[in-house]
Amino acid sequence: MVQFPVNLNLRERNAVIVGGGSVAARKCLLLMEAGARVTVIAPRLDPRLEELRREGRIICHARQYGEGDLADAFLAFAATDNPAVNLHVARDAATLGILVDITGAPEHGNFTTPAHFRRGDLLVAVSTGGKSPALAQGICNDLAQRFGPEYAETVAILGAVREKLLTVRSNRTYNKTVLRTLANADLPGLIRRGEYETIDRLLVTHAGPGFTLASLGTRTEDPA
Ligand SMILES: C[C@@]1(CC(=O)O)c2cc3[nH]c(cc4nc(cc5[nH]c(cc(n2)[C@H]1CCC(=O)O)[C@@](C)(CC(=O)O)[C@@H]5CCC(=O)O)C(CC(=O)O)=C4CCC(=O)O)c(CCC(=O)O)c3CC(=O)O
């Protein structure tokens, strides 16, 4: 199965999870992090889901999956321990044209959830197309050691430089060169060592006067 990589914007989109066990709870937390509105349908709820329900942060229907449950979903997850129910969800989603992750039988759905970690706006996702979730998770754990919190700051700085460059300069070739140079300038290493003056010098040299960390708003005061 050749899968297509995509990053979804789920802000204020409806997501329906059929099933309420530990897999459902994991998907639910992930969806909430992304700003989705989550509905869970399951007769039995994991304690984490039960708590979210009590706090009014998700909608729960304490019953078995049934007719019409996917009606207003943007995307859906089948995470019950009953393969027949999961297949029923797969068929209904196909009829409605809704994206669905059949967590116990990925070949019946049209997307899967990769292992992942975040550093601010940096998202690293690893997929084996369902062949070995444990390997995907292991590779992610290795990468997480290599890409520490300094990458969150690096992405914030590069994002701010990019936004300012695109606003103040219309020369695309120039911008591309500057952005590539800065992206390859080991800002993470400089941040790790606290060498913010060197970063300022790099920014001013390559992007131009006015491109200091303070003026970009990514750093308001010198830590020294
Ligand atoms: C297809 C997919 C469905 C989907 O889209 O979610 C799927 C399916 C299945 N997983 C199974 C087992 C395990 N899953 C994990 C862990 C995770 N599984 C995740 C994703 C996915 N799992 C999707 C494909 C991802 C890809 O490879 O591209 C992670 C990465 C992300 C997440 O769940 O959000 C998450 C990391 C959790 C974290 O970071 O905490 C572990 C490891 C562990 O628990 O230690 C095991 C045991 C070891 C093993 O089996 O490898 C089984 C067999 C169930 C059974 O035996 O009954 C099935 C069903 C099947 O394959 O038939």
Ligand SMILES: NC(=O)C1=CN([C@@H]2O[C@H](COP(=O)(O)OP(=O)(O)OC[C@H]3O[C@@H](n4cnc5c(N)ncnc54)[C@H](O)[C@@H]3O)[C@@H](O)[C@H]2O)C=CC1
């Ligand atoms: N990362 C992943 O995606 C993983 C996926 N799986 C698969 O995910 C599925 C669920 O695993 P767990 O959460 O551990 O199961 P679980 O046993 O903890 O929970 C099952 C849930 O399904 C609900 N359920 C049962 N019949 C239902 C129905 N007719 N309608 C609605 N809800 C119903 C139960 O009430 C319960 O909440 C399994 O199919 C398993 O193969 C398993 C491990 C990892």
